[in-house]
Amino acid sequence: MLSLALSAAGPAAADLLHDSQERFRALEGYRVTLRSLAADGQRQVIVYAYRKPGWIRLVFVEPHRGAALVYDPAARRVHLRPFGSGHFPVLNLAPDNPLIRSAGGHSVDRSDVGSLLAKLVELRSRGGAGAPADAEVARRPAHFVEITGAGSAHVDGVHRYRVWFEQETLFPLKVQSYDAALDLIESVDMSDAELDPAFPERLFTP
Template sequence: MADPLDEAEARFRALNSYQVTVQSTAADGERQVIHYFYRKPGWVRMEFVQPHAGLVLIYDPAVRKVRLWPFGLNHRPTLTFAPDNPLVRSRSGQRIDRSDVGALLANLLQLRARGRMTPLGDTELAAQSAAGFDILGDAGNAVAGVHRYRVWLAHDTRFPLKVESFDAAGDLIETVDMRDVEIDVRFSERFFAP
């Protein structure tokens, strides 16, 4: 049987695009709901539902810029930022140009290389069969501030459906649920460049 993380990473490399509803909850209870769209070679569109309903961010990998519409597309103002600008980074510091599933899988693989992975068993998430894995870094090892991940991958696609991250003290950093996943979506040419 293939290694589940290696298989997930290989399947990500093979896809062209995806869309997903991301629901993240920080340890303090702050919640975000975002419709997330991705197309290779790195286009990202994020439509915020909660908080900041209507806000849209689009990352253009060719020019390495983020365009922001605070009140929705076709509403002024439109602002442009570098992806490392604090105004377009998450509270935890995550950048839009490193927010896709491929970046997550790279972090999981990197932590596993400096630690260990153990199975958590099978479950069902959002009406999908999934396998869970606990990835724990060796003492002193963390990736992007995360010492431990618990991740659940869909059995059929190996796409991540849920991720919990923990710091070195074992405290929960964030829980991310990914729902309504669609792979290899055909987006119009204007979808990422309105």
């Protein structure tokens, strides 16, 4: 299923995941255009912003163009504006409300890269990982690694992850998840990631 030509290189998978977590902890925030494709063909394009200690802002491009939401980590509430910023109504929702769960079942409060990295580490502890290999995503040099649960082991339904980490920053630029039958669950592209951008002052204001 993997079309890239890969050659073994770089750090061991365990070190790569550990170092990626350390790099993420050192960040103040990031911004990406999140492009996802689910197994049922559902596509999403979302402008995603994250700022410590857990503020999250999503603006939908596809589907529900213009819809915006902000997650407040202190209140543990999501403020959703279905018709875009500055427009009513404003819905106040729990982060796991089915209305705002992703196609893959992810809740807003656990949608950040830190939560993804924790899942990768957990799955590796229940199985193993291949040696990282050189690859490229959107002309950015990357380390590719495949993490698979032993037997039928999984984390939140994912038995295998394929992940492309940017070599310079160790930020995940692309992620594919598979079930125990090795059928694709979801493919997510984050290849335009900006780390520690200068966010507008009121970007995360609900």
